[in-house]
Amino acid sequence: MRVALFVTCLVDGLFPQVGKATAALLERLGHEVVVPRGQTCCGQMHVNTGYAEQAVPVIRNHVRAFADADVVVAPSGSCAGSIRHQHAKVAAQHGHARLAERAEEVAGRTYELSEFLVDVLGVTDVGAYFPHRVTYHPTCHSLRVLGVGDKPLRLLREVRGIDLVELPGAETCCGFGGTFALKNSETSAAMLADKMSAVLSTGAKVLTAGDSSCLMHIGGGLSRLRSGTRALHLAEVLAGVAR
Amino acid sequence: MPGGTGNLTGEPFPRAAREALGNAQLRRNLGKATGTIRAKRARVVAELPDWDGLRAAGAAIKDEVLAGLDTHLLRLEQELTERGTTVHWARDAEEANRIVTDLVAATGSREVIKVKSMATAEIGLNEALAEAGISAVETDLAELIVQLGDDRSSHILVPAIHRNRAEIRDLFLREMPDVDPALTDDPRALAEAARAHLRRKFMTVDVAVSGANFAVAETGALVVVESEGNGRMCLTLPRTLISVVGVEKLVPRWQDLEVFLQLLPRSSTGERMNPYTSVWTGPTEGQTAHVVLVDNGRTATLADPDGRAALRCIRCSACLNSCPVYERAGGHAYGSTYPGPIGAVLSPQLTGVDRNPTLPYASSLCGVCYDVCPVAIDIPSMLVHLRERVVQAKPVTPESAAMRGLAWAMTSPGRWRRFLRAGRLGRLLGGRRGVIGRMPPPLAAWTDTRDLPRPPEQTFQDWWESR
Ligand code: SF4
Numbered sequence: 001m002r003v004a005l006f007v008t009c010l011v012d013g014l015f016p017q018v019g020k021a022t023a024a025l026l027e028r029l030g031h032e033v034v035v036p037r038g039q040t041c042c043g044q045m046h047v048n049t050g051y052a053e054q055a056v057p058v059i060r061n062h063v064r065a066f067a068d069a070d071v072v073v074a075p076s077g078s079c080a081g082s083i084r085h086q087h088a089k090v091a092a093q094h095g096h097a098r099l100a101e102r103a104e105e106v107a108g109r110t111y112e113l114s115e116f117l118v119d120v121l122g123v124t125d126v127g128a129y130f131p132h133r134v135t136y137h138p139t140c141h142s143l144r145v146l147g148v149g150d151k152p153l154r155l156l157r158e159v160r161g162i163d164l165v166e167l168p169g170a171e172t173c174c175g176f177g178g179t180f181a182l183k184n185s186e187t188s189a190a191m192l193a194d195k196m197s198a199v200l201s202t203g204a205k206v207l208t209a210g211d212s213s214c215l216m217h218i219g220g221g222l223s224r225l226r227s228g229t230r231a232l233h234l235a236e237v238l239a240g241v242a243r
Numbered sequence: 244m245p246g247g248t249g250n251l252t253g254e255p256f257p258r259a260a261r262e263a264l265g266n267a268q269l270r271r272n273l274g275k276a277t278g279t280i281r282a283k284r285a286r287v288v289a290e291l292p293d294w295d296g297l298r299a300a301g302a303a304i305k306d307e308v309l310a311g312l313d314t315h316l317l318r319l320e321q322e323l324t325e326r327g328t329t330v331h332w333a334r335d336a337e338e339a340n341r342i343v344t345d346l347v348a349a350t351g352s353r354e355v356i357k358v359k360s361m362a363t364a365e366i367g368l369n370e371a372l373a374e375a376g377i378s379a380v381e382t383d384l385a386e387l388i389v390q391l392g393d394d395r396s397s398h399i400l401v402p403a404i405h406r407n408r409a410e411i412r413d414l415f416l417r418e419m420p421d422v423d424p425a426l427t428d429d430p431r432a433l434a435e436a437a438r439a440h441l442r443r444k445f446m447t448v449d450v451a452v453s454g455a456n457f458a459v460a461e462t463g464a465l466v467v468v469e470s471e472g473n474g475r476m477c478l479t480l481p482r483t484l485i486s487v488v489g490v491e492k493l494v495p496r497w498q499d500l501e502v503f504l505q506l507l508p509r510s511s512t513g514e515r516m517n518p519y520t521s522v523w524t525g526p527t528e529g530q531t532a533h534v535v536l537v538d539n540g541r542t543a544t545l546a547d548p549d550g551r552a553a554l555r556c557i558r559c560s561a562c563l564n565s566c567p568v569y570e571r572a573g574g575h576a577y578g579s580t581y582p583g584p585i586g587a588v589l590s591p592q593l594t595g596v597d598r599n600p601t602l603p604y605a606s607s608l609c610g611v612c613y614d615v616c617p618v619a620i621d622i623p624s625m626l627v628h629l630r631e632r633v634v635q636a637k638p639v640t641p642e643s644a645a646m647r648g649l650a651w652a653m654t655s656p657g658r659w660r661r662f663l664r665a666g667r668l669g670r671l672l673g674g675r676r677g678v679i680g681r682m683p684p685p686l687a688a689w690t691d692t693r694d695l696p697r698p699p700e701q702t703f704q705d706w707w708e709s710r
Binding site for chain 2: 007009011012013014015016017019020023035037038039040041043045046047048049050051052053054055057058060061065140141143144145171172173175176177178179180181182183184185186187188189190191192216217219220221223224
């Protein structure tokens with residue numbers, strides 16, 4: 001299959017290794033990966049902070065970049081969630097009916113990575129080897145906006161060598177919340193502290209999730225604590241390329 | 244349309260939250276109480292095979308009420324009047340307080356007993372009565388604790404959720420005349436002390452003020468749901484009963500209660516059925532009954548198609564108990580009678596966002612509130628909608644300029660590339676550990692507690708093209 005990769009702004013600019021892992025994984029499974037030029041960002045930060053009007057041209061840019069793709073895959077639950085649940089709505093609310101229609105079409109062909117692997121490709125064993133103790137955090141937007149359910153866990157369970165341990169209070173928000181982490185930084189930090197102690201209580205050396213944004217938050221906290229526990233994206237674990 | 248007045252605004256959320264965040268005892272009290280009730284709720288909700296159907300029915304009934312609110316209200320007024328209740332209409336908190344104060348003054352009583360009521364807390368009735376020289380005694384145990392402590396409620400169902408038993412015992416010893424000085428902090432002893440205190444009030448006070456959980460348009464019945472039985476004493480003993488009811492409390496038909504009397508107790512206290520449900524249709528013998536129907540920003544909320552679903556709320560508090568922000572910041576941080584996720588949307592809806600600009604941001608948008616809401620209010624989407632109104636109401640700010648600039652870069656692939664490449668300058672900030680540890684404001688809000696990753700040498704898209 002020819003898969004168009006939407007790398008997301010955060011992966012493009014800050015976590016290219018996540019994009020590389022996603023591409024490597026899809027190619028290893030025998031698919032052709034393309035990265036449409038012209039892609040930038042899904043505009044979620046604008047929408048969620050109250051700047052939906054400014055997000056309209058960003059949404060238009062996204063829709064144009066992926067108009068010809070057969071299938072779009074993003075290594076991000078919250079960006080895929082935004083594309084599926086916000087793009088058409090925001091466009092329609094701001095009087096762009098035609099854009100809303102086209103956004104709906106693109107959204108219909110857009111998948112988060114674990115959804116694509118499990119639902120579209122029908123694989124759970126991606127042939128990965130990752131000999132570490134790992135715990136998984138189901139980020140809020142993957143879990144509740146997108147509803148990926150246990151797909152990431154089904155993928156992780158098939159990884160060879162992995163010691164997958166359950167995260168206590170897994171479904172509680174880590175406190176990132178986009179601009180929430182800045183606007184309400186003290187509340188965000190209190191939520192992060194609880195999430196980190198849950199992670200550390202498992203003894204895991206790697207915390208994984210399907211969203212680079214939450215991982216930047218939790219990983220940034222774990223790094224500040226010099227805890228020795230790393231945050232890695234699900235794609236990096238599944239690609240089996242992380243040391 | 245006029246906005247609501249009364250106890251609906253406070254300090255900016257981030258500042259108000261600081262107090263609770265710094266109070267370890269309070270955070271423990273909150274965490275323990277919400278954790279227990281969360282588990283109970285989940286258990287009893289899972290018991291019902293048709294929960295999703297019930298939830299959809301609850302949402303549909305409330306939407307039906309909101310779609311024809313004028314008609315339903317007129318029907319309610321007619322039914323109430325025919326059965327001997329006097330109906331009053333109040334535009335806002337001041338008007339409602341004036342009506343109630345005048346009614347109480349006319350009876351000559353200097354004291355009223357109260358059934359726990361959100362509406363009267365919202366309009367600040369106790370304070371208004373006090374100004375007129377009338378004292379109001381709360382009969383709900385938790386409300387009483389808050390009142391004696393000269394405190395504010397921090398939860399809509401468990402107003403004293405932030406207090407522990409030892410704190411309550413000390414309060415009773417200090418504030419209740421003729422309480423046993425050997426009072427312990429055993430919950431039963433505390434409840435018994437409160438009961439004796441209240442019993443004296445029930446026997447002597449002749450005017451009661453109540454709220455209502457539901458008002459049935461087709462029969463003029465009012466419904467109060469509670470767990471202590473004190474409410475029932477209040478509703479039946481006094482010779483004058485004044486009920487203060489928000490105009491959104493309606494259900495069209497008697498039969499609709501079947502849905503809500505299942506949704507409400509399971510969502511709020513995690514019980515299959517609440518211990519006391521009082522229904523009255525008109526005054527009992529020898530009693531005079533009044534109903535004050537309060538708008539206070541509800542019509543303005545109704546006029547907003549993206550925000551009106553907030554009026555479906557049946558005040559069960561499930562969203563508060565599930566919210567990770569509420570659990571850390573506590574109820575007082577929301578500055579309103581309505582804390583938690585629903586408060587973050589309802590208060591700005593009632594007052595207008597200009598008077599509550601920080602509440603729509605008091606959420607990480609994790610979505611758990613939507614999951615648990617028995618009437619399926621999509622609180623996260625409503626928060627986003629309110630944020631848009633906050634932004635529209637403001638002139639240009641550094642934030643809006645940054646957002647505009649970012650959007651400008653994001654709509655041109657060339658500009659976007661250059662923007663991301665410029666981010667590599669951040670590499671200069673990276674320390675030996677390969678992370679950025681300290682940044683100036685506003686990014687200090689991030690780096691105070693979290694490292695930032697050092698930007699990579701090459702963006703993904705640049706790497707992809709070069710490979
Ligand atoms: S918004 Fe929903 S969950 Fe929250 S108090 Fe109201 S009815 Fe309950």
